[in-house]
Amino acid sequence: MDSLSYKTISANKATVNKDWYVFDAEGQTVGRFSTRLANMLRGKNKVNFTPNVDCGDNIIVVNASKVRFTGNKLNDKEYKFYSGHPGGLRTETAKQLLVRRPTYVVEHAIKGMLPKNKLGAEIFRNLYVYEGAEHPHAPQQPKELKF
DSSP, X not given: OOOOOOOOOOOOTTTOOOOEEEEEOTTOXXXXXXXXXXXXXXXXXXXXXXXXXXXXXXXXXXXXXXXXXXXXXXXXXXXXXXXXXXXXXXXXXXXXXXXXXXXXXXXXXXXXXXXXXXXXXXXXXXXXXXXXXXXXXXXXXXXXXXX
16 A cells, blocks of 8 residues: 655754743743743754753843732742751742842743753753843844743
8 A cells, every 4th residue: 555654753961952032020920921931941842852861952041030920929938948947938929039049930930940950950040140131142143032
């Protein structure tokens, strides 16, 4: 029987095309843009997506201190940190954490949407978050990313 034969093409480290994108988070809702950036970091927006390979892009997020939360999440949402000692549980609201460590809010949101394994850790290294509008990745010539 004559029929067309299609081969499934799987990407690997050598064949993956990685681009650089810069995303301005000023005035953006944390969860909304985090889901889209997590998909781009994973590579799900590409035609040659392979689940077991890091085929996503490198993403730079600027103005992380100017993100916004909807509803009353700014005052109600709590981030927990545990030292490992008895009585070592510390909690902080999103408002307090945005003042103290604004990049953590964005990193935490995106990291929670990535796989919880070695591949997820490798993919997370392609994310660069900065508090202000400046970033040191100009030589990579990142493209502007808008949603």
